[in-house]
Amino acid sequence: MLKVHQFPCLSDNYGFLLHDTDSGETACIDTPDAEEYLKQAEAQGWKITQIWNTHWHPDHAGGNEAIKAATGCTIVAPQEVDRIHQPDRVVAHGDTVKLGEHEAHIIDVSGHTNGHIAYHLPDAAMAFVGDSVFALGCGRMFEGKPEQFWASIERVKALPADTTLYCAHEYTQANAKFALHADPDNEALQAYAREIDEKRSRGEPTVPTILSRELETNPFLRADDPSLAAKWGGSAPHETFAALRAGKDSF
DSSP states (O other), X not given: OEEEEEEEETTTEEEEEEEETTTOXXXXXXXXXXXXXXXXXXXXXXXXXXXXXXXXXXXXXXXXXHHHHHHOOEEEEOSOGGGSSOOSEEOOTTOEEEETTEEEEEEEOTTSSTTOEXXXXXXXXXXXXXXXXXXTEEOOOSSOOHHHHHHHHHHHHTSOTTOEEEESBOOHHHHHHHHHHHSTTOHHHHHHHHHHHHHHHTTOOOOSEEHHHHHHHOXXXXXXXXXXXXXXXXXXXXXXXXXXXXXXXXX
């Protein structure tokens, strides 16, 4: 059995500890705040044995060195090794990693950064997607190109619709405002936005999300929808995606 312990850290990040009850292994999904990760693992009574990095940004890999020093864990990282502290194993699209007997498939979701990866655990119907996809949003296109990022989005869209997506930031309320601007007639989105406002008014997280809901409401996942192409332009989905991303950047 796999357990996910989610907790806030830094200003708007979420930390995730993934624990296999059978083997006793625990993986940090990214390491934005080493001290908080170590504290949370101790409170759960879990020993950190692995780190699974999604990309190189310091609010995702900045705690590697301290957690490794404290626990001796194994660091698994994407092919951005010049900017990630001493990974023990470098992985790319199509590779697999294991936590106990549970297997995670590595998916290329580059675009936010050029080496960004996600970890999909099909037997648990969950994926840790870092900053590639957010609830009602996606990461800024810091390093990638629209064609590349849209191809990454399509890989996420192709996962089973019941997949739980663990994204790394509490950005959903702001994302919802742009999504309503981008796609104002979407009734499912309108209902989702109301629910998000209610959750945040109670101080509740809006992460994780479910892929099926994002497919209905997230404009970045719907860049291949003719209605969005008509509103935002583009003769191909990646062009509509690029227009949406530029719109969000200046919103």
